[in-house]
Amino acid sequence: MASVKVACVVAVLCMVVVSAHAITCNQVSSAVAPCLPYLRSGGKPSGLCCQGVAKLNSQAKTTADHRxxxxxxxxxxxxxxxxxxxNNAASLPAKCxxxxxxxxxxxxxxxxxxF
Structure with missing residues (x-):
């Protein structure tokens, strides 16, 4: 019985760790919000835009995060x-x-x- 309890605790901890690192659409939206002027008009993406893209990429650690x-x-x-x-959307990562x-x-x- 003790081993079942330990297994349950380990499973719950694993779920908490995995869910703590999952990317959300709010994070994605916040990261790319500064990119809207570039995505609409082109030119050069702002520093804030590229910082957001880089941060988002670093937060996406798993295949599920990338999906x-x-x-x-x-x-x-x-x-x-x-x-x-x-075309601006497709070129954004390279521009950053x-x-x-x-x-x-x-x-x-x-x-x-x-991934």
């Missing part, structure tokens, strides 16, 4: 609507010198991302 971030980015892009320039494992695009299949 969540990808899906959130797609949802945010749809919310911006026709004022979003898809950040390497992400998928293309930022409405056509990206976020469920296929492996």
């Amino acid at each position: 969540t971030a990808c899906n959130c980015l797609k949802t945010l892009a749809k919310g911006v609507g026709s004022s979003l320039n898809p 010198n950040v390497n992400i494992p998928y293309k930022i695009s409405l056509s990206t299949n976020c469920n296929s991302i492996q």
